[in-house]
Amino acid sequence: MESTLKIDGVRYIVTMDPERRIIADGSVVITGARISQVGKAADLAGVATDAVIDGRGMALTPGFVNGHMHISYAHAVRGLFPDDLGADYLPNVFRLQGAMTDDDEHATSLLAITELLKYGTTAFVDPGSTTHLDACLEAYRQSGCRIIVGRSVLDRPNPLNLPVYETDAALRMTEATIAAYNGAPDGLVTAWAMPFSPEFCSPELLAATQAIAESAGTRLTLHFTNGPRWIEECRQRHGCAPTEYLERCGALTPQMTLSHCLGITGDEARLIAERGASVVMCPTAAVKGGAGMTHHGLLPELLQYGATVGLGTDAGNNSNLLETLRSVYLAAVLYKDGRQDVGMIPAETALELGTIRGAAALGLDDIIGSIEPGKAADLVLFDTQRAEWGALHNPVNSLVYNADGRSVHTVLVNGRVVVENHRPRFVDEAGLVAEVQARGEALIKRAGVSFAPRWPVV
Secondary structure, X not given: OOOEEEEEEEEEEEOOOOOOOEEEEEEEEEEOOEEEEEEEOOOOOOOOOOEEEEOOOEEEEEOEEEOOOOOOOHXXXXXXXXXXXXXXXXXXXXXXXXXXXXXXXXXXXHHHHHHHHHOOEEEEEOOOOOOOHHHHHHHHHHHOOEEEEOOEEOOOOOOOOOOOOOHHHHHHHHHHHHHHHOOOOOOOEEEOEEEOOOOOOOHHHHHHHHHHHHHHOOOEEEEEEOOHHHHHHHHHHHOOOHHHHHHHOOOOOOXXXXXXXXXXXXXXXXXXXXXOOEEEEOHHHHHHOOOOHHHHOOHHHHHHOOOEEEEOOOOOOOOOOOOHHHHHHHHHHHHHHHOOOOOOOXXXXXXXXXXXXXXXXXXXXXXXXXXXXXXXXXXXXXXXXXXXXXXXXXXXHHHHHHOOHHHEEEEEEOOEEEEEOOEEOOOOHHHHHHHHHHHHHHHHHHHOOOOOOOOOOO
């Protein structure tokens, strides 16, 4: 017999269902891992359950979806790098990553997941940067998160300190990773193919990883940040734009999720939409990195052409933050300012990008992204009695423009309460922070990578 739970008397339920209903004074009934009933509290008053969560004074949303977030290495060296490191940034990142042990990755992954869950993100993609997946699987199981993993592979030389594989070896690694991790544990872990980027992957590797993903019934993702050098190389060597090159390689398909998607033209945005590929944009990383997102990341155009788009945050030592709701806020405000048009990316659209559209960008919108009967109970309760919510008249505007992770009170994944009264239930947070601090200091010393603060520490 499956256990039952009711979240009762919620001030506002922001369902994100097809009608985008907002239910005032509502309740949600959960049976096992799934939502079984959604409606007015009065209508569900007679439904008895094994346990009840008091939703008075709360706003209930679907769990947020982060489509691009490196969890395994960044927290150990968070805040280490100066803003203007430039081209030396990624080589140093991957040098540090290469020096991490399996225990290091387990601890840093668990801390990243803790932060994500505490601030309302219940599903996310770790885009291939985890080396010791076996060790980290326990962190995924312990936290109860919903995660997409893989192994980043590339078969061309690169200046980033990333290992280069023979094409056949990269394909065998991709197949083995999907076979080993897709569906574990309890179906909360999904494995994708993860070629690193078209710059450092041969056409053969891109085409073959796409075929592997399609054959396995899963997806693939790659980094698609198109700088001037790569754009010019595509035009000189291939006679086309980067997105057209992906299409020629057989990789621009409905199974593909393009991360970042900067440096594209309007024609490329249209092509992405026409071919059914998805996009995950990371405004938190783009603005910190001075990427000119409102000029080089055509989010309004992608939406106009009908592309499936979600949001991410990238790594904790890149954007330095993981909170998906912050990316929702930036999506809503950046283009208003950059295009000098307040009609750009309304609050409602931005919230969709972080929930139901974000789920669709990962091929998971039949499971998560909205509060509907039959869907997984991935849910977030916000405490609207906190100062940042006052005064509350429009819950969508308040969520997008003034709320943040501080007011996340309770989080459920697959019907399991993982955060309660602002605290993670699965870990000693303070002890974990102290462990990652020690591991980060040892890692910096071991790898010989260090950048002192510009101001004196006395």
